[in-house]
Amino acid sequence: MPKMIRCGDLMPGCNAVVEGKDVAEVMAKAAEHAKKDHGLTTIPPEMIPKVQAAIKDK
Numbered sequence: 001m002p003k004m005i006r007c008g009d010l011m012p013g014c015n016a017v018v019e020g021k022d023v024a025e026v027m028a029k030a031a032e033h034a035k036k037d038h039g040l041t042t043i044p045p046e047m048i049p050k051v052q053a054a055i056k057d058k
């Protein structure tokens with residue numbers, strides 16, 4: 001099932017929406033976006049549950 005995440009749910013002020021065919025793809029793309037646009041070279045472990053909670057069905 002396609003999934004999506006609104007980066008603004010985690011990073012207030014960001015308008016990016018990341019979509020993928022499943023949770024793993026959304027996580028991978030979100031990590032890439034966070035690195036490129038937010039300077040996060042790694043996702044802090046305590047943030048992962050928040051990222052997962054923010055992932056919605058598309």
Ligand SMILES: [Zn+2]
Pocket residue numbers: 007008011014015016033034037038
């Ligand atoms: Zn963002």
